[in-house]
Amino acid sequence: MAAKQTMLTDEGTEGGEEEFEDAKEVLPMPEDWTLSSMIDQTRLALHLFLNNRFSEAKNRMEPYADRSMYHALGHSTILYIQAVMTFDMQDIEQAIQALKKAIAVCDGFRHKFSMLESLSKARSRAVYNDLTEVEIHAELCYAECLLLRALLSFVQDENLLSFVKGGLKIRECYKIYKECNKMMERPKFTEEKQKSHFETGVKMGVGTFNLMISLLPSKILKLLEFVGFSGNKVYGLKCLSEGSYDLSSLRGPLCSIIMMAYHTVVCYILGLADGDISYAAELLKPCLEKYPKGALFLFFDGRIEEVRGNIDKAIVKFEESIECQQEWRQFHHLAYWELMWCHCFKGDWLMAMKYAEKLCKESRWSKATYTYQKAAFLMMCEDQTDETRAHIQLLFKDVPKLKQRIAGKSIPIEKFSVHKVKRFLEHNTDIVLPALELVYVWNGFSILGKREELVDPVLTIVESTINTILKGSEANPFYHDNYALVILLKGACLKCKGQYMQAEQCFKEVLEREKLIKHDTYLVPYTTVELALLYLKLNDKQQALHYLDQAKKNYKGYLLESRLHFRIHAVRLQLNSSQNGKCVSVEQDLDSDARLDEDSTPVGILDEDSSSITTKM
Template identity: 30%
Template sequence: YRNHSPLMSFGASFVSFLNAMMTFEEEKMQLACDDLKATEKLCESEEAGVIETIKNKIKKNVDGRKSTLSMIDRLQRQIIVADCQVYLAVLSFVKQELSAYIKGGWILRKAWKIYNKCYTDINTLQEIYQKKTTQESLTSDAANDNHIAAEGVTEDSLNRLKGAVSFGYGLFHLCISMVPPNLLKIINLLGFPGDRLQGLSSLMYASESKDMKAPLATLALLWYHTVVRPFFALDGSDNKAGLKEAKEILAKKESAYPNSSLFMFFKGRIQRLECQINSALTSFHTALELATDQREIQHVCLYEIGWCSMIEMNFKDAFESFERLKNESRWSQCYYAYLTAVCQGATGDVSGAQNVFKEVQKLFKRKNNQIEQFSVKKADRFRKQMPTKELCVLASIEVLYLWKALPNCSLSNLQHMSQACHDVDDSSAAGLRNLLLGAIHKCLGNSEDAIQYFQRAAKDELCRQSNLYVQPYACYELGCILLDNPETVPRGKTLLLQAKEEFSGYDFENRLHVRIHAALASLREVVPQ
């Protein structure tokens, strides 16, 4: 039916899109593009708005049943077209080329206009129904109501359509709300707004609706609360923000999906954020077993198992997980090779680690990918000289820091990490060591010690040669600590602006800019937009 039914066609295209995004295989990405374009072509509808169409139908006194189908069908098709355009834009962005970004931006602009129009139209129709039920409508409105009622448009059908449009509408708002100011100007030119609360409420509506994308909206909310919020520090130093919402969603939906590997995965994410690492590992292993026929979900679980093992400083298990990902995953073998080598070296097998470090350069495929650039840069040193166990442990703590995983570590493991940093006697790593010690002491609640280490890291000029990101990150961390004290807020703000404006060209620059944007937004006591 995919060649005749818009919904069936969209369902098939969406599966193609998911396969492409999980594997990043070129042929699957091309197939997804072709499928989405075919669905879009099938759904192309007239440009007239729904409300205008209703008015025209009333004026012309056209047969009710016929116009009902066209009205509901028109809305459904427009939403599907917008969804297809969003997914096509995502497939463009994955290429990480300037032309692809420009193309993707314009596709998104078109999608946003459709979402916004449909959302407004559906809300207007719902208001008409509300007036009808409360019998407060005027005579002219009543005529409209009677006509719509005669057409057989039900409130349920409108609610379902609102659920359908709320998914894309909410995702738009949520994503744009996190964009840092330097990109926001470009996005504003394209006409996108960004309201985090609107995005969350729309996704919540979609997740509670009867639309086919309701489970996706639920997963999107869980992803936002358990992955995005802590990773981008959208709530400042509150590392557990979003847990309450995530738990509520999981409790509400878990019974509906008792054997879902994805829901078990998110349960593990919540446990990890609560520093219950052993429980998280159990959940991730369970999710891994549930996903026996889903290779991509298995890889996501393996990734988390690797990270949880690193958090526990169990480098042997971490090595096994990352090595399997290096051999099986097609996403970023370069990155997985680096993590494999780091963990292998941290176990003491420095010779084996060096062999894997040498593989990193060979597996470097995506030249514009920040993670792969970082991996190659870091591996290059150990490719040329034998790594030490101490430096590999330091490298593991470094990735835990950069991926915002240190707050998930237990106090005892943080103390072990602190000692491991002190064990490193390498002048070229002094700035990095101070940055990591500052972050560890911050997690331990030792603000004064943290400030001292961050100050040392911020002043370390030697790190400009090997770890360019250390100084801006140290300024950011120092600024965040100072923001917690009303007396030092001005100094903290100055440091955040310094981190944002005085440094460029370092690893994970955009990542830090998002965090700085969130910190400055919280300072203004507004929701990040």
């Protein structure tokens, strides 16, 4: 058996699918469980999963999920991914049951601390040195299963009790990761590979927690402060980067995936579009060499080309991601979403509508959003027939009926869509440039700005629309709202072209009309942040902070408010980082639970002795 395990270690980390076909026959699960065999089998399943062989991966994990902590973790993780991609309640319930069992299996392998050890706020490192390797890996697997279970509880049930229970589970998971971070200092591991698997897992967990929490603006963080979280983006990225170096470790590819998702997706939706695309491409290269037809890695390849402004290349990559597998159509939805925007950036409204329609038929995430997008793209088409206009009206009527709630909350972009539709239906007036408005709120101008040939056609459409609005009557109840929107869009185009003075004039013109805007009140705070970002580009930090403070303090209750607060928080972090020239290390938090104020990271530490909040918000 040792020879067989060596075969998996040597071949499974480098070879293609053919090598793993052989491994499937010579690596049955041993009767006497060993840590190495559990990890090796799980690595094999991960390799199959990343090579689009999802059922095979699941089938390898399922028979032993009631006895092996790593099989339990692998099986429940596959079901978790399936559940969050389908949003089907049956899939969610199945994943939750699997995670409950996985938590129990992992808990059975954990060390049972004495009452004195349990009451101790900071266990001595000598205690960790006495743990077996199985016990420390059990802590890690337990934390991962607990986190997935907590995240699914938010989706499964909408009541406040579930939210509190989920938060407490995440807090327990976070504390275990902190303990695992201390366990890494143990002097001896029987096998170097086991040490690598453990350390990579800790770096993935600690890094992801720090990165995720550091992105939360203070308004959202206040809802979670009772859980006792802290986060430091710099330290989180450092941990994940270190974890991604070793693709042969179990969680190395997962660290790379998280990093690529952060730099190519999260930064563009929630942040300042300041992801390190060159670094993401560097991470992707070895992954594509190892998994050349992996749907997920082809998707990231397309996303990298998209954010670079290479839209045609991106379209090819997304289509490859779709064609390479048909087993999990949920992965197609990721590519459909990006293909929709790629064609939108090109001004191909009918193709964009086609992919919105595909999503509406196949994806359960937000049919209201997809339906509104279909209508918005159709409205952008010239020479509309009576039949097209009637179809648009039918689509708009469907949007409010399709609105849903997730974790007890309405989806913000659905609220936005319903708001625009009600205006259309109640006042029988067209919505101005709805597709370009969607591009703006999804931060798409950060991509358009990479290529002048993408921006110029948009600017032409915007300027033509401005002339049409000016020829209309100010008696139109949406005259000032429409004018403010197109002026904001013009300013965004001019900023992309580097015409900062003209862009500044557009943004200030929107702010001058603040009291005249009656319905789309989100335009004013969003424009205020645009001015802050413009001054940041001009290195005028004082003015940037001035407009950021205005946007945060002067406006409440507008559409897509949370999304803007994410961007405000991202700017403040960037300004603080450049002003201080350094960042507080989360290693301090991991050892001492230090209390820091809002403008330092990590933030939000709970005083565990008194169970009282010590965060300064």
